[in-house]
Amino acid sequence: MNVAALQNEVHRLERHRRLYTAATIAIVAAIIISGYGQASMMNSGSFIKGLNQFFDYPGEIVKEAWAAGAGFFPLLWKFMPALIETLNIAAVATILGGIFALLLSFMSTQGLAPWPRATPLFRRTMDIMRAFPELIIALFLIFVLGTSPVPAMIAVAFHTAGALGKLFSEVNENIDRKPLEGLQSVGAGWTQRMKYGVVPQVLPNYLSYFLLRLEINVRASAILGFVGAGGIGAELRRTIGWGQGAGDETAALFVLLLISIFVIDQLSSYLRQRLVQGGQESAAQDGDGNGMGGTGNAGTVYRSIRRRTLLSFAATFAVIAYLAYTWQTFEVTRLIEQADPQRAVILGTDAVAHKVHVTKNLRREGLIVAVEGERTAQYKEFPAWVDRVGETDARIDLGDGYLAEINGKTLRFTVPGYGVIEATATAGGVETRLPPGPLPDWLSARDDKFDARPTLDRRVQVSRARIEVHRYFLGWENFFFPFDSDLHGKSFGEVFDLATSGERVKAEMPNWRYVFQTFWRNPDWQHGEVFKALLETLLMAVLGTFTAAFVGLPLAILAAKNFAPSEAVRFFVRRLFDFLRGIDMLIWSLIFIRAFGLGPLTGALAIAFTDTGTLGKLFSEALENIDNKQVEGVQATGASRFQRYRFGVIPQILPVFVSQGLYYLESNTRSATVIGALGAGGIGLLLVETIRTARDWENTLYIILLTVILVMAMDSLSTWLRGHLIHGKGERA
Amino acid sequence: MKLTHLLAAAAVAVFATHTAMADDKIKEFRIGILGGENASDRLRSNECLRARTEKLLGVPTKLFAPADYNGVIEGLLGGNLDLAWLGASGYAKVYLTNPDAVEPVLVKINTDGSYGYYSIGFARVDSGIKTLDDMKGKKFGFGDPNSTSGYLIPSIEIPQKGYSMKPGEYFGDVVFTGGHEQTIVAVSNGDIDGGVTWADGIGNWEDGYNSAALRQAADAGLVDMTNLRKIWQSNVIPEGPIVLRKTLPTKVKLQVTGMMASLESMDPECAYTVMAGKVKGIAPISHEAYEAIIEARRLKSKKKN
Secondary structure: OHHHHHHHHHHHHHHHHHHHHHHHHHHHHHHHHHHHHHHHHHOOOOHHHHHHOOOHHHHHHHHHHHHHHHHHHHHHHHOHHHHHHHHHHHHHHHHHHHHHHHHHHHHOOOOOOOOHHHHHHHHHHHHHHHHOOHHHHHHHHHHHHOOOHHHHHHHHHHHHHHHHHHHHHHHHHOOOOHHHHHHHHOOOOHHHHHHHHHHHHHHHHHHHHHHHHHHHHHHHHHHHHHHHHOOHHHHHHHHHHHOOOOHHHHHHHHHHHHHHHHHHHHHHHHHHHHHHHHHHHHHHHHHHHHHHHOOOOHHHHHHHHHHHHHHHHHHHHHHHHHHHHHHHHOOHHHHHHHOOHHHHHHHHHHHHEEEEEEEEEOOOOEEEEEEOOOHHHEOOOOOOOEEEEOOOEEEEEOOOOOEEEEEOOEEEEEEOOOEEEEEEEOOOOEEEEOOOOOOOOOEEEOOOEEEEEEEOOEEEEEEOOEEEEEEEEEOOOOOOOOOOOOOOOOOHHHHHHHHHOOOOOOOOOOHHHHHHHHHHOOOOOOHHHHHHHHHHHHHHHHHHHHHHHHHHHHHHHHHOOOOOOOHHHHHHHHHHHHHHHHHHHHHHHHHHHHHHOOOHHHHHHHHHHHHHHHHHHHHHHHHHOOOHHHHHHHHHOOOOHHHHHHHHHHHHHHHHHHHHHHHHHHHHHHHHHHHHHHHHOOHHHHHHHHHHHOOOHHHHHHHHHHHHHHHHHHHHHHHHHHHHHHHHHHHHO | OOHHHHHHHHHHHHHHOOOOOOOOOOOOEEEEOOOOOOOOOHHHHHHHHHHHHHHHHOOOEEEEOOOOHHHHHHHHHOOOOOEEEOOHHHHHHHHHHOOOOEEEEEEEEOOOOOOEEEEEEEEEHHHOOOOHHHHOOOEEEEOOOOOHHHHHHHHHHHHHOOOOOOOOOOOOEEEEOOOHHHHHHHHHHOOOOEEEEEEOOOOOHHHOOOOOHHHHHHHOOOOOHHHEEEEEEOOOEEOOOEEEEOOOOHHHHHHHHHHHHOHHHHOHHHHHHHOOOOOOEEEEOOHHHHHHHHHHHHHHHHHHO
16 A cells, blocks of 8 residues: 555655646747747847858858958968957956956855955955946946057956856855864964965866866957957958958958967867866875975975975066066056046936926027937926026026026026136127136136036037037936826825826827827836837847757757767767867857847857857767666666666756756846847947947946846746755755 | 828939839838937837838838948848838948949928037037147047948048147048947047037037937936037038839839828828928939939048058
8 A cells, every 4th residue: 555655645646747847848849939929029130031142251251262362361460469459358357357256256265255244245345346348337438548459358358257257156155174173283374375265276267167168268359349349350340341252351360269269268178188187187196295204305395395486486476577568568557548537427316317408599599408408308497597598598496506607699608616607609700708717727718718617417518600618417318208198296205196097198098008008108218118129139149059059959969969960960070069069159140140130039040150169069078977877777677768768867967957948047047148249239339338428427327126026036037946846856856 | 292292203203213123012021220320219119100001002011220220231231131221321322332232212301490400519618629739749530331420421621730640640540330320428528528419400409409309418417518528510411312122113112202201291100200290391312412422431441542
């Protein structure tokens, strides 16, 4: 009876499991299918049509490169400096980011941190740094500092510090604490404990992650070049932009990028392998050495210490020399000299405040008061601080004693603590009368224009054509409802009452829908469009990652040593992975724009192609490392080939499959913002747009906030799911 | 020009160049919007056009606003966009890559009756640069490689005056900033010594002219025009055409052309936002008007190889 009950229980569990598996597969399939349908609809081109045109663009480029003949090779040489610039950006960013990561990781590891209470703080800092898409920082800094490699370098370094910091601190968690205790007992300080107790243990792993990051950063730097950071990306943008006639150059750049990513990828995986093995070997040797230590040869020990000291000096020196060299080539000194902090302050003000313009046009007599000076946001009734005098003159109270009076063609500007300025527009320019004394730096009085900004929130300008007074107010203007809507200016309670009341404002729809639509279609903030763009970005990431995972898995089986049907197939599939990965999202998305048009489908496919290579490689490595006993066991029961995979293999690699898939889902959400900026659409494109037009910094800030929230949400979701699925599994087993 | 006149002329323009086979029905209509030269908030200002087209054709109509000129061009080349307002050089690129992709149908007419604008070279006042003669050994910046005024025309006209555009020959360096806005920022930041952008050439320098990139930057408080100085001006550049996908059904082409041509008289507010400013009207134009620009671009491509 017990056995029967047990059997029932097992059957019940088995049924549940099957149900869950089927449900998961059905849900994932539904997401993929409906996602592609949706993406194809949002794209300007369609999936089927795109497949037919797949080779159009690569064909054009190859044709031109072929026509260039032997002239192709000098082109490779010509773009060397651009490639070196990109590599420099990546290398400096990885080094600087790595140094910060090192500090952050020690600060956030329990037992190592000098201030244990602050560990959660440092941990959150790393999370935020990691979630911040590089694109945002790069675009902002490019805007402030101009086109230069430095913005991209800072952006990549910032992200690297967060990403490496997290990996480093995971390494720190797993170290052997005994050496630390030993050092502490002999009275070693924090620095000494870290140097002799921790660093030797973690160095091989650190270096391995560092190299991996370097490879990722080369790709990131190339992409950022495309949005204005210089290097090979900038050249690509130019040649691709020019199109016909520059196809050979485009091909040369593709080849250079492909080769360098491939070389770095191979080199880093070779070095990483050696580091990890070497680390184990040297650890083993150290063990032996200690054993012999009692009887040992002091000379050998000293020599080895001397060599190590020399090596670490040499390494430090090389890094410093390299940083000095890049400081020079990136013209950092010039950038610092020219940087205008005032500019950043103005941008910051614009991002959190809005201004109201009072404008008097001197050609066509007229006085206008408008939010941000926009035609669509003019006040019919002037606000209380603008006191109209006659038809076209005014007394404008700017608060705190600041007063601007427009009288005919003259502006009288009273500044507390300075005096009264009079600026008059004349036929030939502007005449300004200032109080005696030295010229303040917030004021510029030229023959053709008078401009004064005594405080951040007050500005007046006079030119031949007009007199303009700006007053700033904290907050985002018209965030909820457009200026000309009848909901504008109502309090939350009033809007709520209106939304729930039965008396319809618009006969054709209930009030709550009217309120929502007015908000959703707000022309200044375009909440609807922004939401759609976020959705597009998410769609690209989800579709791209899911596709890559489900195409990558079967291919991985063909590429794994223990499953490949033949060595030739294995070789072929592995090279395919290298190829897909090496071409990189940047190039894939540029190629796909021609074939599939503009929209999320293009971005999703670019991600899918690159990550089929990445995930395929990871999965095949996982497959090669599985425990064969389970497979043999299943085989011994007479299971078919399919059953062997189903019960012998899949359960073993499922954790890797799920955890890597989720990890890439999160990182692809960030990638999707960048890919979008290249033309695929979504939030990245909106961001590039608002930054480039440099008008609505409050919109930019709004979009940045939403993007960061999206990425952090995906990050938390992926972490939570990974923990839940994998740990949950572990507990049940 | 009378409205009926205009419509008739537009219709002729469509029929005259109608060559490619056309399918009978379309499922959707896709409008590509160029950045920079035309509008800042592109989607917003083109929404009325989208709604009108959707009502007219009875199929879902979508707007696409890619990051740079090339995005729209690639969209047209791949047959993934149906209508766009291109710059002259952008049209030349489409034509040179595939002459059967699109046909120009209409062009914007300025308030003074002209249909052109200028490429303007400028530098900082405190740099002491007054003309191109002072730019020797200095850093010069173009905008987007597909821009007519930000690249093609200055790259031809400036060397004709004897200033070589090969980096290092006359100018110390010649770079691409990526777009009009970036050029303006780069010059006023001092990253480059001089650059080119577009302007309608009407109005005052200290306001940044009546419309275009300099005006937008000045209005945003990003640059003070009195800190900048004009150092060069091109000959007049023809306004870019509104193009349609050649393989569109004839009926659709007619309907859309008619609607665009009558936009100014039917809905001035919409015409103002779509055309980024006051226009006199929209007139028919054909491929021939752009042959000079196409030839210029063809030569430019050849010379490099």
